[in-house]
Amino acid sequence: MPSVRRISHEFLRRQGLTTVFGNPGSNELPFLADLPDGFRYVLGLHEGAVVGMADGYAQATGRPALVNLHAAAGSGNAMGALTNAVASRTPLVIVAGQQVRSAVGPEANLTNVDAPALMRPLVGWAAEPACAQDVPRALAQAVFEARLQRQPAYLSVPYDDWAADAGENAPAVLDRRVERAGVPGGEQGRRLAEAVAGARRPALVLGGDIDADGLFEEAVRLAERLGGPVWAAPSLFRLPFPNRHPQFRGVLPAGIEPVCRAFEGHDLVLVLGAPVFRYHEYLPGRYLPEGTRLVQVTQDASAAARAPMGEALVADPAAVIELLLKTLAATGATATTGATATTGASGATAGGYRPVPAPPAVDGPRLHPEEVFAALRDEQPADTAYVVESTSTNAAWWRQMDLRRPGSYYFPAAGGLGFGLPGAVGVALAQPGRPVVGVIGDGSANYGITALWTAARHRVPLTVVLLRNGTYGALRWFGGLLGVPDAPGLDIPGLDFTRIAQGYGVPARHVDGVEELRAVLAERPDGPRLVQVDTALTTPS
Known part of the structure; x- marks a missing residue:
């Protein structure tokens, strides 16, 4: 009789879910045992980065992505990143570990007490199978729920279930197909x-x-x-x-x-x-x-x-x-x-695309963000995919960019910081033949910085342009809107992301001027790199 693990792995293979994004704990190891040939495990150093990478990967491929998380603590760490996946309607299939069944009631250490309730109402569907023999069917439901609802689905599985006999009816799940048709009457x-x-x-x-x-x-x-x-x-x-x-x-x-x-x-x-x-x-x-x-x-x-x-x-x-x-x-x-x-209001000539205005310059050593974006527009290939998480430069971004291709722009859908760096790694993993650039603010970068390690380990062809202005610029703008001009905790001086990136194994450099920036962006490295640019403070609109 095949095991629950064997049936589950085969179902995932037939569904094309052979890339696993994860950060394992002890409860997850039995699921990961004996992964078949053709499966790829993408390790992230924090669960938020894991989900961010899977989010970018699923969006870029247009297919569900498989995520493996630890029980309560690991799943909790991932929930901030999940808010973006929910808002972008990204189909993630999250399989989390649980204590052995006999230990759940006494709440042994690493028990996820009422695991589905922890994730509701955030995810579109959450469950824990009632018995080991129901795991393959429940896993199939998680995949189909994620695909049909276009939302993350969460399945908690006690780790002793994986080695259990699947039962004679379990193979029936392998050839299932669930589809939706949406043509109006x-x-x-x-x-x-x-x-x-x-x-x-x-x-x-x-x-x-x-x-x-x-x-x-x-x-x-x-x-x-x-x-x-x-x-x-x-x-x-x-x-x-x-x-x-x-x-x-x-x-x-x-x-x-x-x-x-x-x-x-x-x-x-x-x-x-x-x-x-x-x-x-x-x-x-x-x-x-x-x-x-x-x-x-x-x-x-x-x-x-x-x-x-x-x-x-x-x-x-x-x-x-x-x-x-x-x-x-x-x-x-x-x-x-x-x-x-x-x-008319577009400012375009008849039938033509609107022209791009000249970027403003600023006095001093810092660049205006529009100068950075103009350099990206001119030096990067036209089919570049940009993953953007620099909210204070939003208006500057749209004034300078000229994006005419599908899949050119990704942004944290719920506004939760931490998507940008991991999302860029995920998009680059999904589309290795397409140029990918992460445009990341220094305030945002710290939320997903560990994704740089994954980029280095997989030699992902990714350029990260790090905009350093030393403050949470979007919050300063909101402070003005809300009448709170003196809120504390808005400045983050003293961060050198070139040294941080190098510590994770990603080549990095700091550029001082427009011409140097353009020369660096014109290079085509075959692995990840980080380019740090000091920029003037701007507002989102």
Whole structure:
């Protein structure tokens, strides 16, 4: 009779989950015993970095990633990073160790008391099998829940279960397949197509799911057919549209009143692949202008249910985009805004992408962040994937970058620091043939710094551009917004990330000027490196 471990390993192999991101404890060792040929274990030195790497890897591959965590302590360490994975709807399959079954009741050391409750309501699904023979089925459910819900799933397994006999029915799980179809019904599709085709001044709002689902080019075709302005949804974690396209108006502000103001004059707002909306700053007002209709299309049923206004269709955005393109082509309908043919607010020439402004310089030894981003734009290949965690330079980033490819931008979806460095390692592991750059602030870097060790061990081809301004710049900006100008603990002087990186085995250097920075960025090393740049303090907007 095969063991629970053998059946489970074979199921994971058939599902393509052969890369394991982990930081093992004693409870996890029996699961890791006898890993079959073809499995790869990616060790992270802290559970937050482990989840961040898996998050980046899963986003870049478009497939679930397997994470192995320790019981309560290790799982708790990972929860901050999990908030980003939940908000980006990243399918992670987390298998955590548990004490042996006979020791759970007496709460022996390293017991995870009520393990599923520890992770709820953060993850999309959490469980601990009732018996050893149920482990393979529960593991399959975790994989399918992660894939179907596009959220992390958590399975706690007592470590004596792995060696137990699986039972005669266990092999039935090996050939299971669970799929979702999300094409709107005939009447639903007709109503949506009529609303879009009949709109006088439609506006399009695109969320990170558009890029995550591989719909970047399709969204461009739909936008150009409609002809109206395009925004990215607030709290953007993936770029769903070329940011210098003449129809692109940028990322919607994350406040109720400014979002309403942005939609003035539009009779229809079509939201694809985004919640409605992930506000941040408390700026109250009307949700929508008078006479504006909002229609949301998403595969996330929870996002559709909790939206405070508008209509929602829970369907596959890919199918909806295809339906709308066919309908608009058949009817010859197009919007009357003429956004693609005029300069207007975009500042672009007819049919062309918006020009990039010259970056400002600052007096003294520090560079303006825009100078750094201009150097990245000019010296890095056009298909570079950027993992960004420098919140105080957000406005400077969008003023300088020209991103026209799918999968070009990753950002911590819930705003939790610690995603950037590990996420960049995960993206680079997933796409070794694509240039990957991590743009990381000095405040953010410390939350995931141990990921540098993993990058060095796996010789990941990754460039980390470390922006050092010696303070938590975004918090200084918020201090002004909230009327707290004298909050303590905002400065972090004296950090030299070149020495830290070298200690982890990553070559590093400090650059002093624009020309030196450009020369360094033009190099193409075959492993990881860190480039530290001192930058002037800027604000997110």
